[in-house]
Amino acid sequence: MSTASKTLVEQFPELEAVQLAATHVRRTKARFAFYKYLRAVYRVVWRWGLSKRRKTTALAKIVGKPSRIDLQPSRVIIDATYPSLEAKMASRWTRALEYAFSRDIPPSRLVYFFKQPGGVANCARHAANTDPKTTRPEPYEFWIDG
Numbered sequence: 001m002s003t004a005s006k007t008l009v010e011q012f013p014e015l016e017a018v019q020l021a022a023t024h025v026r027r028t029k030a031r032f033a034f035y036k037y038l039r040a041v042y043r044v045v046w047r048w049g050l051s052k053r054r055k056t057t058a059l060a061k062i063v064g065k066p067s068r069i070d071l072q073p074s075r076v077i078i079d080a081t082y083p084s085l086e087a088k089m090a091s092r093w094t095r096a097l098e099y100a101f102s103r104d105i106p107p108s109r110l111v112y113f114f115k116q117p118g119g120v121a122n123c124a125r126h127a128a129n130t131d132p133k134t135t136r137p138e139p140y141e142f143w144i145d146g
Contacts, residue, residue, distance in 0.1 A: 007062075008059075008062060008063075008080060008081075011058075011062065012055070012059060014044050014047065014048075015044060015077065015080070015081060017040045017043070017044075018037070018040040018041055018044060018077060018081045019081050020040075021036050021037040021039075021040040021041075022037055022081045022082040024036070024037070025037045025082070026082075026084070032115075034093075034120075035110075035111045035114055035115075035120075036111070037082070038093055038096070038097060038110065038114070038120070039107055039110045039111055041074055041077050041078060041081070041093075041097065042074065042097050042100065042101070042107050042110050043107040044073075044077055045073045045074050045077065045097070045101065046101075046106070046107050048073060052073050055073070056071055056072075056073040056076050057071070059076050059077065059080055060076045062080070063076065063079055063080045065079060072094055072098065074093075074094050074097040074098065074101075075090065075091075075094040078090050078093060078094060091124075092120065092121060092124045093120065093124075095123070095124035095127040095128060096114065096120040096121075096123035096124040096127065098127050098131075099123045099124065099126050099127035099130075100113055100114075100123060102127070102130070102131070
């Protein structure tokens with residue numbers, strides 16, 4: 001573990017399991033190894049409960065992520081424990097975890113929930129459809145009456 005990781009685990013001991021799962025995902029070539037990592041992230045968010053906002057802000061400050069009002073705890077944990085992950089994949093995983101949280105799925109059933117048809121990508125798609133982050137303005141249509 002690097003010095004930054006040790007500091008992170010010292011201040012947030014619950015992230016040690018997430019760090020170990022991230023290390024396992026990076027080292028393995030197994031196709032679905034990231035499911036256990038996502039379960040570890042989800043378990044931490046689930047356990048944080050009511051102190052989620054305070055802990056998310058503190059972790060974001062340590063990681064160097066700008067603190068915003070709409071900061072997602074799962075995204076901050078992913079950014080802190082798996083910094084080499086592409087932004088698109090981190091976004092997909094975050095949206096999938098948000099969707100599972102909105103459906104009140106317990107951490108013990110998360111992997112089963114993701115293994116249903118469509119997987120993590122389908123869960124992220126459902127999250128985007130049910131709770132879009134931004135709304136697009138409707139395109140203007142010009143009619144010319146002749």
